[in-house]
Amino acid sequence: MKEPGILARFETGFERFRLEVDLELPGDGVTALFGHSGCGKTTLLRCIAGLQASSGRLSVNGDVWQDSNTSVPVHKRPLAYVFQETSLFPHLSVSGNLDFGYRRTPAAQRRIxxxxxxxxxxxxxxxxxxxxxxxxxERQRVAIARALLNSPRLLLMDEPLSALDQASKRDIFPYLETLRDTLDIPVIYVSHSAAEVARLADYIVMMDQGRVLAEGGLQETLARPDQPFALEHDAAVIVPAVIRERDDQWHLCRAEFEGGSLWFRDDRQPETGTAVRLQILARDVSIALAANHDQSFQNLLPARVTDMAAEQRPGLTTVRLHVGETAFLARITSRAVHQLGLAPGMAVCLQIKSVVIVE
Incomplete structure (x- = not known):
C-alpha cells in the first residue's frame, strides 16, 4: 500500500547541531519550512535531496527514496532544487538555459x-x-523555469528570494502564486520571512534547533494564540477571501471571507471574483465591547473570543477570536484584557484598519 504525501523521518548530526524530524507532509501544494537562520531548514532540505548523509525514511507520494534498505542517489531522485543563487550559464541565452534543463530529461519522462x-x-x-x-x-524566474523543465516530482526551493531587493520580490510574487495554483507537484519552500510564507504556503513547519516546534495548515497554525515560534511581534493570520466589490472613488476593495467581509486598499485593482489572501497582523487588530461607528475603522466585525495566551514579554496577551469560522488574532496589553473583562466565549467587536491589511 502506497504512503500518501511526503513522509520524512531523519536523524543526522555534526559538531554541535543535530537534526531530528518526523514529518508527514502534503503530497501537493506549497509546504514552508520556517524558522530563524541555523534552525535546520536547509539541512532538512538537503536530507530530502540526498545531499546530506542521514538515517531515516523518505517517501514521496508512495515511492520510497530512502529507508534502511534503500537509498536512491541524488542524481536519480526525480526532484529539482532552486537555490538562493541562480547559477545560470552566462554564455547561454534564456532560451539556451531553458533548453539545457529540458534536454536533461528523457523524452518519455517529460511532463512539463x-x-x-x-x-x-x-x-x-x-x-x-x-x-x-x-x-x-528575472534571473530567478529563469532558474525556476529551468528547474521545472526537469519535470520533477518534487520541487525544493531554498530561500529563492533572499538575494532580491523589495521591488524584485514584489515583481516575482505573482509568478510564484501562479506556480502554486498551477503545478500538480509538491513544493517544499524554505524561508525565514513571515511575509513570504503567508503569501505562498499552504502548509507550514516551524523549526528551531533541528526540531519541529509546530506544523499544520497555514491558517490554523498561524492562528495559534500561543505562537510556538515566539513570533508575537509578527503574528498574523491569513484570511482566504474573494473580491466582491470595488470602490474606485476611495480606492478600496471589499473581500468576502467565511463569516464576513473586509475593506482594504489594493493598488492592484483586482477584478470582482478574484481570489485573494489577506494577511492581518495581530498588532493591527483591536477589540471593543460594542461597535462604535463614530471613528476611523472601516472594518467592524462581530466576533467571539475563543482563547488567550500570555506572551513571553510581560504585560502582553495574544487573543484568538472567531468571526464565523474564520480565526483572527489580536495582540493587546494584559491590562486591556482585564479592563474589558475578556474571557473565552465572550461576544465582542473586532476592529481592523483598512490600510493595514496586506493582500
Whole structure:
C-alpha cells in the first residue's frame, strides 16, 4: 500500500547541531519550512535531496527514496532544487538555459514543456537575453523555469528570494502564486520571512534547533494564540477571501471571507471574483465591547473570543477570536484584557484598519 504525501523521518548530526524530524507532509501544494537562520531548514532540505548523509525514511507520494534498505542517489531522485543563487550559464541565452534543463530529461519522462514555463513565469520577451542583461527577479524566474523543465516530482526551493531587493520580490510574487495554483507537484519552500510564507504556503513547519516546534495548515497554525515560534511581534493570520466589490472613488476593495467581509486598499485593482489572501497582523487588530461607528475603522466585525495566551514579554496577551469560522488574532496589553473583562466565549467587536491589511 502506497504512503500518501511526503513522509520524512531523519536523524543526522555534526559538531554541535543535530537534526531530528518526523514529518508527514502534503503530497501537493506549497509546504514552508520556517524558522530563524541555523534552525535546520536547509539541512532538512538537503536530507530530502540526498545531499546530506542521514538515517531515516523518505517517501514521496508512495515511492520510497530512502529507508534502511534503500537509498536512491541524488542524481536519480526525480526532484529539482532552486537555490538562493541562480547559477545560470552566462554564455547561454534564456532560451539556451531553458533548453539545457529540458534536454536533461528523457523524452518519455517529460511532463512539463518549455512553452508552459515560459507562460507561467512570463519569460516570452526575455528569451534571447543573456543572464547579465536580466534583473535579479528575472534571473530567478529563469532558474525556476529551468528547474521545472526537469519535470520533477518534487520541487525544493531554498530561500529563492533572499538575494532580491523589495521591488524584485514584489515583481516575482505573482509568478510564484501562479506556480502554486498551477503545478500538480509538491513544493517544499524554505524561508525565514513571515511575509513570504503567508503569501505562498499552504502548509507550514516551524523549526528551531533541528526540531519541529509546530506544523499544520497555514491558517490554523498561524492562528495559534500561543505562537510556538515566539513570533508575537509578527503574528498574523491569513484570511482566504474573494473580491466582491470595488470602490474606485476611495480606492478600496471589499473581500468576502467565511463569516464576513473586509475593506482594504489594493493598488492592484483586482477584478470582482478574484481570489485573494489577506494577511492581518495581530498588532493591527483591536477589540471593543460594542461597535462604535463614530471613528476611523472601516472594518467592524462581530466576533467571539475563543482563547488567550500570555506572551513571553510581560504585560502582553495574544487573543484568538472567531468571526464565523474564520480565526483572527489580536495582540493587546494584559491590562486591556482585564479592563474589558475578556474571557473565552465572550461576544465582542473586532476592529481592523483598512490600510493595514496586506493582500
Amino acid at each position: 514543456h518549455p512553452q508552459q514555463v515560459i507562460d507561467w513565469l512570463g519569460l516570452g520577451h526575455l528569451m534571447e537575453r543573456r543572464p547579465e542583461r536580466l534583473s535579479g527577479g
